[in-house]
Amino acid sequence: MAVSGSSVERNMSLSSRSDSFSSDGRDLESVPETGCLSIIVLGASGDLAKKKTFPALWNLYRQGFLQSNEVHIFGYARTKISDDELRDRIRGYLVDGHGASTDDLPQFLQLIKYVNGGYDSDEGFRLLDKAISEHEFSKNSQEGTSRRLFYLALPPSVYPSVCKMIRKFCMNKSDLGGWTRIVVEKPFGKDLDTSEELSIQLGSLFDEKQLYRIDHYLGKELVQNLLVLRFANRFFLPLWNRDNIDNIQIVFREDFGTEGRGGYFDEYGIIRDIIQNHLLQVLCLVAMEKPVSLRPEHIRDEKVKVLQSVLPISYEEVVIGQYEGYKDDPTVSDKSNTPTFATVILRIHNERWEGVPFILKAGKALNSRKAEIRVQFKDVPGDIFRFCSGVKQGRNEFVIRLQPSEAMYMKLTVKKPGLEMATIQSEMDLSYRQRYQGVTIPEAYERLILDTIRGDQQHFVRRDELKVAWEIFTPLLHKIDDGELKPLPYKPGSRGPAEADKLLEKAGYVQTHGYIWIPPTL
Structure with missing residues (x-):
């Protein structure tokens, strides 16, 4: 290493x-x-x-x-x-x-x-x-x-x-x-009340500066790169707003099910296990304003401001699912209403992001394994090349692949090589395995334990941040727990419920057909 x-x-x-x-x-x-x-x-x-x-x-x-x-x-x-x-x-x-x-x-x-x-x-x-x-x-x-x-x-x-x-x-x-x-x-509680109870108990024993609530996603290399990307590169500054960005997806997909963890998972579900903590932490770094400095408290202040600007979740912008065979696990109840898949749209009510849907999507037993941030830009106004290939090309997208095969790439429309004026989707690609040969990316836990020894709380969850995060998701979670919102069945190895793709389309996401990003090989 x-x-x-x-x-x-x-x-x-x-x-x-x-x-x-x-x-x-x-x-x-x-x-x-x-x-x-x-x-x-x-x-x-x-x-x-x-x-x-x-x-x-x-x-x-x-x-x-x-x-x-x-x-x-x-x-x-x-x-x-x-x-x-x-x-x-x-x-x-x-x-x-x-x-x-x-x-x-x-x-x-x-x-x-x-x-x-x-x-x-x-x-x-x-x-x-x-x-x-x-x-x-x-x-x-x-x-x-x-x-x-x-x-x-x-x-x-x-x-x-x-x-x-x-x-x-x-x-x-x-x-x-x-x-x-x-x-x-984690998990730091199951909802707002239990989280606050735990916070009060720990807060009566230790100062906030002694407590390090670990979320290992904040230790991932590409997540830690977000602040540098956003605030150290001039060309991102004018683009990173509602005038240019149509929608942002933050995605976590696994191609396997609960695999022996059915009893534990059934107690929490995919929203508590992945979305309310991991994906919401990533959203904060994608959406926050520039902090005054790199001091941990300045960064965490801006993350809290983002969460405080999130509007209540609309149940019409939620799709939950449960893969077929999930309840075959003997540790899972036959009447389980626990989602193994969820797509949730969050909307941030501030000057930068008004009208831009943030699509948080996570699921188990899907057709691929990956975690990524996908920033989709708006269509080019007055596009004179829109029919050069007989079909409209996809939109520009900036993709940050968190795992596996860590990479950042920008999807672009370019001229297809040849004598004809035809366009095709390609990419400008920074793949870590190719660019940083011989460098082993550290595990998230290594970085976070080292931060704890150094006394750096930047990549740990503060108490007020945790409280606001639970305020966002607790009403939805209680609706699911009470059986008022039922998960839709989906087949293992699929993309999840078809209704989730319809929700993305309704939110404005335009899927690019015929283009697949292939990680470079050494």
Whole structure:
């Protein structure tokens, strides 16, 4: 994995602080972070920790972002296993298949210790604090300078009890450049009321600057590129508005179903699982105004303003679906009304976007797997080439492909090579695999864990932002939960319900026929 910068620069970046003041208002800019770093993975024996959290920590370690002389990693869970048993469980997930060196893997695994205990157990968290403190003492870390990062790879139902235990037993004892930070995974509630209840519970225990609500989509390379694309390139500035853009689609498609996660998925559905968080976060970055600076709070302020400008969802601009065979899963109720597909149109009531539909679409068991942003521009006025090929060509589109085969390309109408004046759709293409050969794009979790260590909350969800997001979707979700809005059946491997394509057409989206973007091959 290619990394620029020396290890000295990495250490300096890890010591930088974006939170300039402590909870009592003292200026911390001049307080260096010299204490050792403890990363505690709660739920260490679960799938999320094994498949995402520990691999992300391993990748940060082998790139030099985590130094063995200052970091220690603790796993905590109810499962009764030893240190070596935990290491053996995660070892197979730390080999990425890209030929990256694993010479340092034994050394990394030795940094991992395991503590067994319940999630509401005084005894368990006392043992955890003792293990962390012994590590800090062994590193001669001055009291109050140590850093403790708690990663909750757990179901949200246990967040309150776990956070109470952390607050009671495991906090950094004083504030001399050290800190305690809590990373919580989605879902953050199921609707506005449950989300607010969770926010109140966590907010009574920790300051907002200590809470990092992780949405891994904000760590994706192309999502992180959105601010640069929009605000560092002059030719986008005059185009990025209702005068030139007809509609914007933000799409998430999977070509497989729930695959063993039916019971979990049936509790939430595709809107809670994907649209209300991942796709809505992307919408904010696409639609927001330029922030005053790159300071995290300035960026998050603009995201909140976008969400506050979203009009209530019109049920006539919603199509939900459920793929045939979904209820064959024994963990799914035969009477399930849970959507596995949804198309929702949001409308932003402000000067820039008035009249432009933002189409959020997500589904499982469809005919392809991809996530992308598709910005479709309006027709060229007075188009003199409209019949050069016998048929009208498609519209200009700017497409940002988030996964897989990360790319950005602009669909253009050009002259077809030859003696005749005929037009054809083609593209100007920036495909990352071709342009950045030899560079491995980091996983989202790597970037977000590193941001947490650095104290950069730019790519994490703020409490007021979360509240407004739930205000937008809660009425629709309750209508579905109450059975007032029924999902339409669709066949696995299809595009979803035909009604969704009709809704897109009604919203103004013009599909380009006969054109397919093909990722370049090396």
